[in-house]
Amino acid sequence: MIKTTESLEEFYKHKFNDLSDHLKKDIGQFNVFRIEDRIRSGTTSPTYIRRDFFKIMLFHGNNVFHYGDKSICVSGNTLLFFNPQVPYTYDLLTEDTKGYFCVFKDEFFKENLRLNLSELPLFAAGVQPVFHLTDDENQEVQNIFEKIIKEFNTDFIYKYELVKNYVSELIYLAMKLQPSEQVFQHSDAGTRITSVFAELLERQFPIESTSQRFEFRSPKVFADRLSVHVNYLNRAIKKTTGRTTTNHIFERLTSEAKALLKHTDWNISEISYVLGFEDQAHFNNFFKKQTKLNPSSFRKV
Numbered sequence: 001m002i003k004t005t006e007s008l009e010e011f012y013k014h015k016f017n018d019l020s021d022h023l024k025k026d027i028g029q030f031n032v033f034r035i036e037d038r039i040r041s042g043t044t045s046p047t048y049i050r051r052d053f054f055k056i057m058l059f060h061g062n063n064v065f066h067y068g069d070k071s072i073c074v075s076g077n078t079l080l081f082f083n084p085q086v087p088y089t090y091d092l093l094t095e096d097t098k099g100y101f102c103v104f105k106d107e108f109f110k111e112n113l114r115l116n117l118s119e120l121p122l123f124a125a126g127v128q129p130v131f132h133l134t135d136d137e138n139q140e141v142q143n144i145f146e147k148i149i150k151e152f153n154t155d156f157i158y159k160y161e162l163v164k165n166y167v168s169e170l171i172y173l174a175m176k177l178q179p180s181e182q183v184f185q186h187s188d189a190g191t192r193i194t195s196v197f198a199e200l201l202e203r204q205f206p207i208e209s210t211s212q213r214f215e216f217r218s219p220k221v222f223a224d225r226l227s228v229h230v231n232y233l234n235r236a237i238k239k240t241t242g243r244t245t246t247n248h249i250f251e252r253l254t255s256e257a258k259a260l261l262k263h264t265d266w267n268i269s270e271i272s273y274v275l276g277f278e279d280q281a282h283f284n285n286f287f288k289k290q291t292k293l294n295p296s297s298f299r300k301v
Contacts, residue, residue, distance in 0.1 A: 054104055054105070055102070058142060065088065067130075201222070258298065
């Protein structure tokens with residue numbers, strides 16, 4: 001079952017038998033590791049859950065990362081970003097897997113970046129946080145991680161300022177690698193309202209407990225929340241994306257339904273409730289129409 005959001009301290013307790021060294025290193029702010037050291041310590045893949053911290057990983061090897069409702073196969077040298085808004089996990093690491101990862105909270109950068117991390121295009125809703133690297137790009141990222149590790153283990157009084165700069169370098173390097181179509185300027189009011197609609201839709205997910213419920217199920221509800229007429233909202237979204245408002249809502253609702261069916265042990269009646277359906281029959285009909293499978297059949301696939 002999807003649990004409450006995992007904190008950074010809970011992450012350390014879960015991954016390491018001896019917590020003392022990690023507690024000494026500003027547990028609430030930043031830490032960095034080599035993946036091969038983690039494998040030797042006998043740790044496993046993480047639980048499918050949302051965290052309250054960010055993670056940047058340079059991954060050398062083959063694996064499948066489950067990010068939201070998507071499963072992304074990676075091979076070779078891959079740079080991955082994980083943020084507190086989206087739950088994730090990945091398959092068990094093999095012994096030949098290598099790489100690095102660092103974990104940190106938004107507060108670690110408050111004085112260093114002009115924007116909140118969650119406001120950067122890299123961490124925007126819907127952006128795929130996976131970058132396949134060339135040999136030169138991989139060497140550049142690896143060098144940055146090695147500088148982070150080296151500096152992190154010194155007693156230099158300003159070491160965290162240097163570490164922040166190195167991590168910022170990783171973030172901005174990835175933003176340069178970002179496909180141009182994922183970073184755009186809002187050229188008109190219709191585009192702006194579409195962007196706000198998408199953000200409002202995404203904020204309602206993921207569903208983390210059976211006490212939550214998805215409420216914004218119709219274009220009218222979104223329009224009221226955005227203080228625009230529903231016809232204007234529908235026209236703007238259709239013009240900007242080529243798809244209807246209802247299409248976007250149903251697609252995101254279906255994605256969350258798939259994730260809950262795949263990654264929780266909640267019964268179908270509970271999933272039906274949290275997704276805002278009046279009863280299980282309505283949910284079954286909706287899901288089958290969207291996927292050609294009923295929920296029970298999808299869960300067995």
